[in-house]
Amino acid sequence: QVQLLESGGGLVQAGGSLRLSCAASERTLRHSAMGWFRQTPGKEREFVAAISWGGVNTYYADSVKGRFTISRGNAKNTVYLQMNSLKPEDTAVYYCTVDDTASGVMAGTSNNWGQGTQVTVSS
DSSP states (O other): OOOEEEEOOEEEETTOOEEEEEEESOGGGGGSEEEEEEEOTTSOOEEEEEEOTTSOOEEEOTTTTTTEEEEEOTTSSEEEEEEOSOOGGGOEEEEEEEESSHHHHHHTOOSOBOOOEEEEEEO
16 A cells, blocks of 8 residues: 655645645656545545646646645655645645546545645634
8 A cells, every 4th residue: 555644734824825745655656646635624525636647737626726736746756735825714634645547536535545734724
């Protein structure tokens, strides 16, 4: 099983920025799509962003379009989420995931998830 390790969460004021990182344990992930989900207590995990294995195609939830940017590192086994203009409603635990395709990532059905990193946006 692939291990995914997220980092970069924290506390920020509304309007601020954070950059999340996720590193995968296997080089074979260069050929896999990666993405981010988030979850708040009592709610289902929701899709945030996904990126194809080559990094050419990106996908975003409507709630984060224009504010968040997903990208991959040169080694392709790392994915980043640059979050700008943060809002209190962005507060959640953010999870990294990987799947064979971006569609698979967006479906949220992967068996591979990180442990999550907390993002808290104060008003």
